[in-house]
Amino acid sequence: MRYGATTAVDHLDLEIATGTVTAILGPNGAGKTTTVEVCEGFRPVQHGEVRVLGLDPRDASLRPRIGVMLQSGGAWSGSRADEMLRHIASLHAHPLDVDGLVERLGLGSCGRTPYRRLSGGQQQRLSLAMAIVGRPELLFLDEPTAGLDPQARRATWDLVTELRDHGVTTVLTTHFMDEAEQLSDVVHVVDAGRVIASGTPAELTHESARDTIRFTAAAGLDVLDLMHALPEGTKVEERVAGSYVVTGEVDPALLSTLTAWCASRKVLPESILVEHQTLEDRFLDLTGRSLR
């Protein structure tokens, strides 16, 4: 996909399995929205092939089957929240119960408020409600929790998970690692219009196992003896006198063995720190730490 001289999305290959939640994770400007909008039929495919539910994304028969949450806007500024939602519902054959949905998303208190006077979080929730009210098979959510408070964010996550349990396939874009980690079965990390890593959140974080235990204690402990006590493949280094780094399969048993070894040698560590690599670390490793 090119906009003028800028290539926004290039050789991006994705396959989404039915009934899963897929996160497209990437920094701002990575090409997430462009990718999703091609699938939604808003933008023509310039090169390559895109099939959504087996159809061309611009096929009109696809419209009732997909639910779309835009990143912003999408409602008449003068329409009331519940009126807007009811209108979208009226375009579908078997919409969700609007009252139940309004209640579920905490929109009851602002049902009579014109769209332009809703808070950012309320607009986001209304937008999510409009995406799911038609009971789609496939849901596209473009940054569904941007600007939400923690409670609303949690409620959105719960709803997406529940939709998946009911067989709805979801594709969402986000730049929140915890969101991708919590919600999705598969994460595709996108940067500069390309997929740079794919996998389950667990696979992505374990790909370069960097889990470590750092502890400080008296200098000059017998590092080799400790390594023999720990499971095979575990490495122990005293990089600075009195500061030890244990790397390997960090699990509760390893920690217990380590402290038992210390106890048997009457060593009291001053501090023990277990470090687990999060998707955020992985994301920053993959996409770089500098702003652009």
Place this chain on the structure above:
Amino acid sequence: MTSTTPLDLAPRPGSAPLGAMLRAQAGMELKLMLRNGEQVLLTLVIPLLLLVMGTKADQVVDLGPGRTIDIIAPGVLALAVLSTSFTSLAISTGFDRRYGVLKRLGASPLPRSVLLLGKVGAVAAVEAIQLAVLVPTALALGWRPDGGAVAWVWALALVVAGTAAFGSLGLLIAGTLRAEATLAVANLVYVLLLVGGGLMVPLSRYPEAGRHVMELVPSGALGEGLREAFAGGSALAPLAVLVGWSLVAGLATVRTFKWE
């Protein structure tokens, strides 16, 4: 944000019937138009004021021979059509585009043709309200239309053709310019045509060259057509001009309209 009523979230996709979608869409557009104060000012209050004040217009401008109200009333009806089908439609569509409403609806089961028909339905409903208010008011102010039933048939045809011509032009602007630019252009054109577009002042008062140009401009054709029809004459030439504009502007709109 707790849930008490369990929602059945299982997929069950499907479009509503086309007729139901059209009713919903036209009803929504109409509600929003009537709720918008500026739109009501433009489509109802201003024509009504001009009609009432227009009975004294001969003290300001020379409208030519004939009773003032008989000249003013058809002009006000033409202005009412312009305000709804051009200015109001252009501005609301421009902001629909700007706020992503057209995009949002584009991702819904609503076909574009039904979206457009919904707008047509809302415009027609507002025009019906305008005529229901303005015609009795004009009659009460002493308007005596000539030509009998034939004049009203001409008038209806002119209003339909005028709506098609102005509506296409309004959508042409709204579909290509930014919302703010659409707002400015639509209001400017409204004022310019009100003053010098052959809407209110009979073309016989225009200089020779101006008259020939204005006969071919949609506002002049609509204003003059309505005046001729209610004077008991034929409005065939103005009607042909309006149909021509509808075809040209309609085609241009279909080719250039950007949905977002």
